[in-house]
Amino acid sequence: MRPKNCHYLKSHEWCMIENGVATIGISDYAVSHLSDLVFLDLPRKGSSVTVGESFGEIESVKAVSSLYSPVSGEVVDVNKDLPDNLEWLAKEPFGKAWMIKVKFTAKSPDMLDVAAYDAHCKAEG
């Protein structure tokens, strides 16, 4: 069950907004398709991210994939422990495996609610 209080991008990032801060990660669907994860690069605290642009990269055994930001703003926190504990992504993609927190100034107009995202994943197969 995916959280209903999150919004999702078709590129499989999720975003939970609270008090002007967006917590961002990748969905269970993304993790299952990437399979064995190897490396994760996240931005530094204090850096800027932009809607629709890459904020990091993740490598599985077979592919490097970019991570796309659903918001624009300043990175106010980074899950520094995650790159050394990539198994969290499979166990708790919407919890312990959050990636960054962004004090945002703009949101993507293309975010999906959970029902629309579920349908998108089903269509992708």
Place this chain on the structure above:
Amino acid sequence: MRRSAAQAGQLRVLIDVPADAAWNMAVDEALLSVGRGAALRLYGWSPHAVSLGYFQRFADFADLPAETPIVRRLTGGGAIHHGDEVTFALTCDPALLPRIDASYRALHDAAVRALQSVGVADAHVVGGAPASPRPEARWCFAEPGGGDVVTPRGKLLGSAQRRIASPRPRILHHGSIVLKRPSLTPFVAAVADTRADEDAAAELRDALVREFTHALRLAPRASRLTDEERALATALSAGRYRDASFLRRR
């Protein structure tokens, strides 16, 4: 932007002369970023060079001979010493190869059919789980695992992939098929183990085009870089791929 009717159902085929490492990686990134539809680029390396996987540490290769050209790929995986080989870069929309695991199976099965058709009869795909990735193995060909294309001599095809979602969802799949064993990675298998004649490379290129178009259910169309692709490749070749900060980013 939607693909034009003329592009739909076709595989652009670009047969390039061997080029230096920066140009090769720049062209592949251009085809990934601004290319339309599906394209299969076949090329070689002159001078021979080492490519690092996107996440590999430059410092782990400090022991390479000083004169060895080194470039960082956009794709992941381990390092490859590109000597005499047939290299391919397939770029396409992910709708053509939606799942990473299935995309490897489809392309590796096609590569095996191509290899067998030119006489490398013992080429096959290994069953079982993929090999464990770095940092244990810094060379792509060092530890064959499930899904890899091998002969009894070792790994014959190195593969790696990059997937992007912006500006459009696209895939870049790199493959290197060893013709002759490179000096830095003598543990690899090579086409020359069974086909050492001068015609082997050209026959293998033709076979790869045939088998990839068959696997992807596309029709081949001889192609060249568009003006947009060439302009971006020229900029990337002069910039990112000759930039020490990109090479040493890790």
